[in-house]
Amino acid sequence: MKNEEINEQKQVEFLVEKKKLDETLEIINSEILNYIERRKYITDYIRDYRQKVVEDYKDDEDAIIEYFDHERFVKEEAYKTIDKKLKELTILKESPYFGKVTFEEEGEEYPETLYIGRFGVTREQDLEPIIIDWRAPVASLFYHGSLGKASYDVPKGVVDTEILGRRQLIVKKAQLKGMFDSAIDVKDEILQMVLSSNTNEKLKDVIMTLQQEQDKIIRMDRNKTIVVNGVAGSGKTTIALHRVAYLLYNYRKQLENKVLILGPNAVFMEYISQVLPSLGETGVKQETFTNYAIEEIGLDESIIEFNEFIEKILSGDEAFIKDVQRKYSDKFINELDEYVEQLENNYLDVPTVKFFDKEVISAEEIKEYFQKHYAYMPLFRRSQRIKRVIFEKIREKRDEEVRILNKEIAEEKKSLSKDELLLQESNIDFKRKIRIREIIREVMDTKNRISEWIDNEDIVSLYKKFAKIERLSIADLSPILYLMIKLDGKKAKNTMRHVIIDEAQDYSKLQFIVVKELTDCKNFTIVGDSNQRLFKFSEVPAMLDLDNIWNETKVEKLNLNKSYRSTYEIMDYANKYLKEEKIVPIVRSGKAVEVTSASSGEELSSKIISEIEKINKEGLESIAIITRDADQLNRVHSLIKDKVHIAKFDNEYVIYNGGTVIIPSYFAKGLEFDAVIMLDSDGNDSNEDLIKYIISTRALHSLKVIKLSNII
Numbered sequence: 001m002k003n004e005e006i007n008e009q010k011q012v013e014f015l016v017e018k019k020k021l022d023e024t025l026e027i028i029n030s031e032i033l034n035y036i037e038r039r040k041y042i043t044d045y046i047r048d049y050r051q052k053v054v055e056d057y058k059d060d061e062d063a064i065i066e067y068f069d070h071e072r073f074v075k076e077e078a079y080k081t082i083d084k085k086l087k088e089l090t091i092l093k094e095s096p097y098f099g100k101v102t103f104e105e106e107g108e109e110y111p112e113t114l115y116i117g118r119f120g121v122t123r124e125q126d127l128e129p130i131i132i133d134w135r136a137p138v139a140s141l142f143y144h145g146s147l148g149k150a151s152y153d154v155p156k157g158v159v160d161t162e163i164l165g166r167r168q169l170i171v172k173k174a175q176l177k178g179m180f181d182s183a184i185d186v187k188d189e190i191l192q193m194v195l196s197s198n199t200n201e202k203l204k205d206v207i208m209t210l211q212q213e214q215d216k217i218i219r220m221d222r223n224k225t226i227v228v229n230g231v232a233g234s235g236k237t238t239i240a241l242h243r244v245a246y247l248l249y250n251y252r253k254q255l256e257n258k259v260l261i262l263g264p265n266a267v268f269m270e271y272i273s274q275v276l277p278s279l280g281e282t283g284v285k286q287e288t289f290t291n292y293a294i295e296e297i298g299l300d301e302s303i304i305e306f307n308e309f310i311e312k313i314l315s316g317d318e319a320f321i322k323d324v325q326r327k328y329s330d331k332f333i334n335e336l337d338e339y340v341e342q343l344e345n346n347y348l349d350v351p352t353v354k355f356f357d358k359e360v361i362s363a364e365e366i367k368e369y370f371q372k373h374y375a376y377m378p379l380f381r382r383s384q385r386i387k388r389v390i391f392e393k394i395r396e397k398r399d400e401e402v403r404i405l406n407k408e409i410a411e412e413k414k415s416l417s418k419d420e421l422l423l424q425e426s427n428i429d430f431k432r433k434i435r436i437r438e439i440i441r442e443v444m445d446t447k448n449r450i451s452e453w454i455d456n457e458d459i460v461s462l463y464k465k466f467a468k469i470e471r472l473s474i475a476d477l478s479p480i481l482y483l484m485i486k487l488d489g490k491k492a493k494n495t496m497r498h499v500i501i502d503e504a505q506d507y508s509k510l511q512f513i514v515v516k517e518l519t520d521c522k523n524f525t526i527v528g529d530s531n532q533r534l535f536k537f538s539e540v541p542a543m544l545d546l547d548n549i550w551n552e553t554k555v556e557k558l559n560l561n562k563s564y565r566s567t568y569e570i571m572d573y574a575n576k577y578l579k580e581e582k583i584v585p586i587v588r589s590g591k592a593v594e595v596t597s598a599s600s601g602e603e604l605s606s607k608i609i610s611e612i613e614k615i616n617k618e619g620l621e622s623i624a625i626i627t628r629d630a631d632q633l634n635r636v637h638s639l640i641k642d643k644v645h646i647a648k649f650d651n652e653y654v655i656y657n658g659g660t661v662i663i664p665s666y667f668a669k670g671l672e673f674d675a676v677i678m679l680d681s682d683g684n685d686s687n688e689d690l691i692k693y694i695i696s697t698r699a700l701h702s703l704k705v706i707k708l709s710n711i712i
């Protein structure tokens with residue numbers, strides 16, 4: 001075809017799509033009216049019914065209360081569904097879909113065309129959907145990288161198809177702004193457009209431009225545990241959150257309120273907080289591991305939290321680093337196991353329990369309870385159970401004593417004549433009372449003796465003695481939970497069906513063990529980057545050794561090597577801080593990384609200010625000056641704070657609202673900015689330096705490096 005003809009055909013197709021959009025918008029509007037009508041109908045129905053109940057049962061208060069309880073429940077349920085639908089339709093009114101896929105199913109005569117949107121729409125009277133939710137199984141065809149043969153999963157198996165066309169549609173404010181027919185994923189115009197634009201202050205959803213390798217992970221079998229090791233900016237966090245939305249859409253009944261997302265710190269949690277709500281999911285628990293652990297332990301003392309902890313490591317506090325290293329080691333797990341065993345052995349050193357010198361239970365028997373009958377129970381539960389068994393035996397002995405006493409008293413009274421009884425009775429009864437008091441005292445003394453050796457100290461104090469520390473840090477949370485699991489059989493307040501762990505490269509083996517045990521969860525989505533570890537205590541991070549750590553769980557490992565965040569030039573610069581330089585496929589190219597140096601505080605300050613001005617002129621909006629640690633942050637901040645408006649991230653509870661910030665490496669981890677000014681303290685490029693790798697990969701479009709030659 002000639003160019004002219006192609007253009008003409010494109011124009012015709014654009015008009016066809018415009019018409020389709022108008023029709024769809026009309027349907028959406030009428031659906032909105034339908035749902036409003038339905039809501040009104042329910043309200044009217046409930047009002048009329050309520051009036052009738054109140055009249056019929058006006059003398060029966062209980063019946064009316066019961067009715068109102070029931071009414072509230074019915075109302076909540078009905079409104080919940082309608083309101084959710086109304087919310088979705090209102091969003092769709094602005095942009096009903098973003099994609100279209102045409103395909104032929106094997107055995108079918110005609111091709112089928114589906115429009116893919118943020119949410120699905122099917123009118124009650126139709127069988128055919130108007131819009132397909134991006135999470136529906138068939139929607140995976142839209143994300144398939146190329147045209148031609150493809151299949152999608154359905155509950156009964158796999159459907160084979162031939163994809164004939166794939167079109168991306170840009171609809172904004174209910175207007176068709178553009179359309180692209182695309183065969184291959186990564187070179188899509190829309191993806192390029194999205195990636196080259198400025199970043200928002202928070203992470204966003206990417207349903208319009210999800211790539212096949214990402215989509216595959218999102219749609220993986222929910223009964224699988226997957227570990228994704230991906231380069232910085234490959235979309236790990238994004239994928240993990242979209243996977244949650246996908247799983248909830250397809251398995252809502254099984255997973256509602258049973259999904260937990262664990263992230264590294266409050267800055268990060270705030271940064272990712274908008275993704276799930278924008279995908280229509282609002283009820284998912286998102287927490288830092290620290291908060292989760294503190295709540296489960298029930299800890300109410302101050303501990304060395306995330307930033308203080310990392311600062312100590314970054315500042316090279318040797319004793320502290322050694323201690324953390326120890327707590328991350330396999331040897332430490334063995335030591336904890338040995339400690340549990342030692343506590344168990346202490347229990348075996350038990351005395352025979354006596355009640356008024358009569359044996360209640362022999363030492364042998366108690367041992368048998370510990371080692372045989374209740375051996376399946378965790379130690380502290382077992383000891384409490386055995387304590388109850390012994391208390392029950394004491395109660396029997398007490399009853400027996402009282403029975404003997406009553407018998408003796410009755411016999412004594414019987415042996416007396418009527419006159420003697422009259423004289424002696426109150427004496428005899430008094431004697432009985434004294435004896436009963438003795439029995440009760442003996443019961444209490446015996447019980448106290450038993451409690452003394454059987455009751456346990458609380459686990460946090462036991463742990464502190466074991467670890468020889470007074471102030472706990474975040475590295476102590478997993479060992480404490482481990483002891484709680486081993487000694488007390490602890491389970492989390494709420495068990496989970498799917499757990500997402502983000503920034504998992506910094507998790508210790510013990511952390512993985514306790515999360516699994518506590519949540520009782522079988523399926524995990526774990527994402528991280530072995531090159532972004534804040535501390536490298538072993539060659540291989542625990543997240544890549546999960547087959548051995550959770551030995552009964554089959555783990556599927558996946559890699560993502562493409563970075564969607566940074567330009568080729570930025571990734572190329574960042575890679576020199578890795579031991580083995582990674583080849584990262586290019587998604588887009590940008591400006592060269594600029595490297596300068598400063599030899600005094602004054603020079604540094606004026607360089608930073610002029611860089612910020614330059615970046616602003618380039619039209620970039622979010623700028624981060626990223627320092628290695630808090631000390632450097634404070635010093636640089638005091639140099640520039642009067643010259644530029646800048647938000648200072650010196651604790652985890654600062655909320656990022658765009659603009660220019662100064663932030664230490666460990667809070668910037670997982671976040672991104674249009675431009676990054678990296679302060680390179682020692683200017684040494686030849687060593688592996690994961691912190692510098694983390695800092696430089698935060699930039700989307702522009703990276704400026706200022707080498708400081710140790711001036712700050």
Ligand SMILES: Nc1ncnc2c1ncn2[C@@H]1O[C@H](COP(=O)(O)OP(=O)(O)OP(=O)(O)O)[C@@H](O)[C@H]1O
Pocket residue numbers: 191194195199203204206209210211214230231232233234235236237238239529532564565669670671672697
């Ligand atoms: N398919 C996609 N379409 C558009 N943008 C994408 C896509 N995949 C990822 N991105 C963007 O790339 C950036 C990086 O994504 P994300 O933060 O999820 O990566 P990450 O692998 O978790 O990064 P890090 O390792 O640094 O934490 C985000 O801005 C995200 O929106």
